[in-house]
Amino acid sequence: GENVEQHPSTLSVQEGDSAVIKCTYSDSASNYFPWYKQELGKRPQLIIDIRSNVGEKKDQRIAVTLNKTAKHFSLHITETQPEDSAVYFCAASSLEGYGGATNKLIFGTGTLLAVQP
């Protein structure tokens, strides 16, 4: 079945630095890749997603890149701030039937990001 690997498991950066989290997926049929941020004791919140018909997507300080050939996708956070500290999960899904994120999400193992002030 589909497997998603995520690295690193922990990441500590200084405020203002950039952070990069990488994921690799196994199922070549995967074509939708969301990223969720989960603060301690809170729900996972969607922060950005990308579909396989594009290679990069940006939203202010957050960007996601996708390399379909290598089955890699990455989250890039620039100018990190203490409020970026959280666990970040990547996920992969195959668009079937209804389309969108309606098929099951396979999650990576998570990255604990700590932004030091």
Next chain:
Amino acid sequence: SAVISQKPSRDICQRGTSLTIQCQVDSQVTMMFWYRQQPGQSLTLIATANQGSEATYESGFVIDKFPISRPNLTFSTLTVSNMSPEDSSIYLCSVVWGRNQPQHFGDGTRLSIL
């Protein structure tokens, strides 16, 4: 923005008992899912809750242990049956509001079994 409500938010239960978790959304959704997040771990899909029919379970999860109902387009329940300490987890529902829309999660139910 649309609201996803889960009840209870947390509970402490005795082993061997069952608990039903509710997920209510304030507008009709196309799909609903149930996930489990064990302490300090990632999210694992339990099943897709199908409106008006039996849920679709993932490998390792069975209906007898995790019966799911979805009687309409805004409500679903997950029951954790015959609980053991290994069932101590956060249980989350997620929903999709329309075609090509992403999944959004409820706040989760933190379940502890003694």
